[in-house]
Amino acid sequence: MPTISSATTPPAQAATSILQQRYVQFAACLGFALVLLDVSVVNVALDSLSTAFHSGMTGLQWVVNAYALVFAALLLSAGSLGDRLGAKRVFMLGFSCFTVASLLCGLATGMPVLIAARALQGLGAALLVPNSLALLQQVFPDSAQRSRAVGWWGAAGGAALAAGPVLGGLLVTWTSWRGIFLVNLPIGLLGLWLTYRHAPSSTLSSALKGRSFDIAGQVTAIAALGSLTFALTEASRQGWSAAPVIACLAIFVACAALFIRIERQSASPMLPLSLFQNSTVSASAVIGLLINFAFYGMVFILSLFFSRIRHFDAQQTGFSFLPMMGVLVLTNLLAGPLSNRIGARQLTVAGLMLGALGYLLLLPTNSSSPYALMIVPMLLSGVGISLTIPVITNATLSSVARSQAGIGSGLLNSARQVGGVLGVAVFGFLAQGEDSAQFMWGMHCAMALSTVLLALGAVLGHRYIK
Numbered sequence: 001m002p003t004i005s006s007a008t009t010p011p012a013q014a015a016t017s018i019l020q021q022r023y024v025q026f027a028a029c030l031g032f033a034l035v036l037l038d039v040s041v042v043n044v045a046l047d048s049l050s051t052a053f054h055s056g057m058t059g060l061q062w063v064v065n066a067y068a069l070v071f072a073a074l075l076l077s078a079g080s081l082g083d084r085l086g087a088k089r090v091f092m093l094g095f096s097c098f099t100v101a102s103l104l105c106g107l108a109t110g111m112p113v114l115i116a117a118r119a120l121q122g123l124g125a126a127l128l129v130p131n132s133l134a135l136l137q138q139v140f141p142d143s144a145q146r147s148r149a150v151g152w153w154g155a156a157g158g159a160a161l162a163a164g165p166v167l168g169g170l171l172v173t174w175t176s177w178r179g180i181f182l183v184n185l186p187i188g189l190l191g192l193w194l195t196y197r198h199a200p201s202s203t204l205s206s207a208l209k210g211r212s213f214d215i216a217g218q219v220t221a222i223a224a225l226g227s228l229t230f231a232l233t234e235a236s237r238q239g240w241s242a243a244p245v246i247a248c249l250a251i252f253v254a255c256a257a258l259f260i261r262i263e264r265q266s267a268s269p270m271l272p273l274s275l276f277q278n279s280t281v282s283a284s285a286v287i288g289l290l291i292n293f294a295f296y297g298m299v300f301i302l303s304l305f306f307s308r309i310r311h312f313d314a315q316q317t318g319f320s321f322l323p324m325m326g327v328l329v330l331t332n333l334l335a336g337p338l339s340n341r342i343g344a345r346q347l348t349v350a351g352l353m354l355g356a357l358g359y360l361l362l363l364p365t366n367s368s369s370p371y372a373l374m375i376v377p378m379l380l381s382g383v384g385i386s387l388t389i390p391v392i393t394n395a396t397l398s399s400v401a402r403s404q405a406g407i408g409s410g411l412l413n414s415a416r417q418v419g420g421v422l423g424v425a426v427f428g429f430l431a432q433g434e435d436s437a438q439f440m441w442g443m444h445c446a447m448a449l450s451t452v453l454l455a456l457g458a459v460l461g462h463r464y465i466k
Contacts, residue, residue, distance in 0.1 A: 040164030079410025094127025158328025169318025297423025
């Protein structure tokens with residue numbers, strides 16, 4: 001957005017500029033909210049999908065992971081694409097893709113069709129998220145203003161995560177599982193209109209003009225993540241010694257090594273390895289991965305716990321997540337002011353330790369534990385995580401050049417989605433048992449692992465976040 005001198009700008013013009021900022025902020029928040037809504041809303045419908053399509057654990061994992069996998073694999077390229085073609089253009093493309101894919105999900109007639117449509121949703125999500133942050137960086141050049149804007153962006157995502165289980169439970173109970181996807185259509189159309197009408201056209205960086213798109217890097221990244229996800233997901237059905245699982249793990253190692261080599265040698269890498277020389281960016285990416293590993297994995301496993309072990313219906317399951325999800329909005333909004341007051345490092349450590357404490361206190365949960373005993377631990381885990389995400393997001397944006405806003409946010413959010421994919425795959429494997437005792441053993445292992453990983457994230461935050 002061009003800079004206008006306040007000495008020559010009429011009041012109406014200045015007001016229009018501020019109003020434009022708010023509209024763009026709202027559009028960016030809608031995009032992020034839509035992406036996270038489909039993370040949490042689907043988990044409540046897992047039991048309904050299992051019944052409708054006669055699917056086992058592996059099929060349910062793929063409904064969740066097809067979305068998260070494509071999302072994670074394409075985030076880096078989507079951020080780079082926004083830096084090259086303009087954040088507004090790519091953001092609108094993401095909204096369009098996500099809306100169409102949601103319609104296809106709602107009309108799906110079988111599990112393969114639903115999984116394919118979920119993958120298309122993942123493409124739309126990948127285009128939306130990094131470019132929503134790039135738009136915020138464009139219209140809020142001041143660091144303090146941007147911190148508040150990112151706080152609202154995080155709050156919108158928190159609201160979507162919080163509303164997802166409740167909304168999903170109501171829609172599944174009163175309509176069907178199809179409603180959880182069709183509800184996205186009016187949101188997508190509104191976001192498209194707001195972006196088209198109010199978002200400024202992006203000024204492309206001269207450093208990026210004429211640079212080629214890193215197709216080889218993208219292909220190897222997709223192959224690496226896809227093979228790893230397939231191996232972890234199918235291990236719950238075929239076992240770790242199955243030939244396809246071993247083959248996919250070998251493909252992952254080879255493709256990951258090849259990806260690093262390609263990025264090191266490429267003149268126009270989709271992931272400049274120089275970004276990892278910045279300790280704040282590197283630590284934020286690792287912390288984001290650990291957070292989503294624990295959070296997405298626990299949402300998946302708790303959804304099955306409430307529906308299969310406690311025999312809650314979809315509506316009860318949705319409301320059961322309110323302690324974990326309901327605090328996300330307020331704490332996301334508080335994260336910006338708190339970070340400015342006490343420092344990003346201190347708030348990161350505090351948030352991660354609160355999250356670890358929450359998962360630790362969930363460990364005594366068993367099949368007959370009163371739900372009331374889970375409320376405080378779920379509340380603590382939700383508060384801790386929602387305090388941390390906006391802080392590491394703003395720390396990343398503040399640590400990269402403006403021309404790399406898309407790729408910087410893409411790196412962080414890609415790491416987070418990879419963590420989510422791995423969390424669902426690993427925790428699904430742990431809780432694959434047919435009877436209650438086996439499931440509870442797996443759930444307790446997942447809680448213990450989540451506690452350790454968030455504590456490790458706190459150590460990294462204390463040492464490297466600035």
